[in-house]
Amino acid sequence: MLSDAGQPSASEATPTASAGQTAVRGLQKASAKVAPAPVCAPDDVNPFARYAEEPVKFAVEVLGLTMWQAMELIFDGILKFKKVAVRSGHKVSKSTTAAVIALWRCLCRENSRTVLSAPSSRQVKAIIWKELRKRHADARLPGDMFIDPGTGFRYRDSEVFGFSTDEAEKMAGISGEDLMFIIDEASGVAEAIFEAIEGNMAGGASILLISNPTQTSGTFYEAFTTKRHLWHTIHISSETTPNVIEGRTIIPGLATRAWVEEKKADWGEDSPLFQVRVRGNFPDQAENSVIGLGLIEAARARYNNAPAVLSGRFDLGVDVARYGDDTTVLQPLFEKRPGIPKTFRKQDNVEVAGHVMDYVEELRLAHNYPVSAGPVRVKVDDLGNGGGVTDHLKHSDRAKALGIEVCPVLVSNSATAAGYSKLRDQLWFALRDWFKEGGQLHPDSHLEGELVAPLYTFDTQGRAKVESKDDMKKRLGRSPDRADALALAIYTPPPSGEAFESW
Structure with missing residues (x-):
């Protein structure tokens, strides 16, 4: 790619x-003891060109x-x-x-x-x-x-x-x-x-x-x-x-x-000094970072070390592009292991809904999860263009036949848990908790950059508030669409009328 x-x-x-x-x-024996013989060649030929x-x-x-x-x-x-x-x-x-x-x-x-x-x-x-x-x-x-x-x-x-x-x-x-x-x-x-x-x-x-x-x-x-x-x-x-x-x-x-053991004893394995000078890790990020680099590194390691075979139940997070340079992202999730996302640009709502259905059908076949085994929960950011995608999926006979359970998510709504201003803030902190609890991360450098980018503050009521998408976009140079799709994917919608709960 x-x-x-x-x-x-x-x-x-x-x-x-x-x-x-x-x-x-x-390793070459005695290489430190015997100097190599000088290389000779005619004056017009570079002997090192090979x-x-x-x-x-x-x-x-x-x-x-x-x-x-x-x-x-x-x-x-x-x-x-x-x-x-x-x-x-x-x-x-x-x-x-x-x-x-x-x-x-x-x-x-x-x-x-x-x-x-x-x-x-x-x-x-x-x-x-x-x-x-x-x-x-x-x-x-x-x-x-x-x-x-x-x-x-x-x-x-x-x-x-x-x-x-x-x-x-x-x-x-x-x-x-x-x-x-x-x-x-x-x-x-x-x-x-x-x-x-x-x-x-x-x-x-x-x-x-x-x-x-x-x-x-x-x-x-x-x-x-x-x-x-x-x-x-x-x-x-x-x-x-x-x-x-x-x-x-x-x-x-x-x-x-x-030397390593000496430094471990002097500084402690978890100290910033040991992490930087021995392990080559960045020191802990700013205190107001939502997701630290260490969580990302650990999640990548878990992904690399876990079995690559995916099967059974999966969910799909869908972040729908709002502007011409943003990206629509379809992020599948198999419990703690994300699948490979699909991305699209400049697609209308009907086209995005079609891509969702195509991908659900593809994943069901590829990962042994037939319609008879259970539904696929498709969680769509329902704000703006996303509302058109959820409407189309809800009224699609093909979506019903594929066992798609449409779950609209209004991230601009009030949070359903104490300590957060909006549902979007709650979702980002739930994503951090998910990584702490063993979530894995596939190798996607764009996604990694988006995950470590957001900062948070507190409002006048002491609730955590993640910086706006526009502010993140100014610093990143792009919208954090992949991270938003993963945040949607890890959440499970509760029964109708109840609050969301983290998985």
Whole structure:
């Protein structure tokens, strides 16, 4: 599936512990002891060109680097996606990976330009550039290498240079047919820098953000939340390094089991410090967030680990588009496990009702839930255009034959439970409770961004009030239609005349 940006839909890759328990991928014996032999070729031939699409082979064969799975995930990501964001704990080879990618691009990709940056000059010069120069020297590589990252490294028609992100003016106007920005500790970078970079992205540049997830605002945070559909995201916990998994030093410099246990004892497993610096999780969101990122991550994990076979009773939440750029969403739900939603744009009420019936029929056949087994409750946001959809379904002979039980929901009505202003507020908080109680979440980056977006306040009577859909749309750049459809799907309408109750 393609995202709105025309790239493959973003997904989050995570190194798994099981891979490290069996073997350390890419481990080369004595690679740290013996420098690779220099590569020789005629002056008019680039001897590294054969690695142009194989950064892992370049790292192992040319640099003599001991690889591990997380590094391979990042290398694979930058080959396939223009925008890659990596959140991680400490001691997972972030700076080494950035330096290796820069060397690979300069040596192997003709006429490329690579910009290395970080929030401070010290980080650029004393960490990333120092690592790049060391790898270059150890492997006895050709090219013009300078001590100052601003002067850079050049080979044939390619170059790498670096400067801190507090020098915003240097970001503007950088161009090249194969241009890449690599930003270390991106969570602490000012938004003005990303605005300058965005202007360069129009020419086809790519960007890699690597950071401990220290801030819950800004471009890096949005890459994993509200704008996740635009990014390929990777999560690396310090607990997944080969050293931690094996309980001994496999790759010097990576996090060890002793270090992880020490930090767990010092900070506590649930502390923000442990979550950020070891597990690579963002700290708890703002106190007035309805649904925290941690709930989303846990729900995704449950979905991935649960059996994929769905059968039997299901409900369908339907959020009907009100405007031309909004989306109509049909979200099926099999108890705690959502099915794959269907989305439509610019459809009239009759067409939407037809899509509902088509999908119910499709799901009944696919998941062994015939009409004789029971009804399918179709819960429609009845405000505005949704009212026309519910009317059509109520009077449709086909809907009756399919066993559709139409359940109109007026989210603008007063809440049916104490503590909330409107039914919409109640539904959003019930969705949060549903995640806490074991709800699962299918891989849908648009939906994830919408779920973590809403904030809430309290009215003069002390009732929780979720921010308006219009305000959410201003921040998201779109209406939270998928999240609204899921909120409808998890609710069960009570018998006629009674209040809704959460499932």
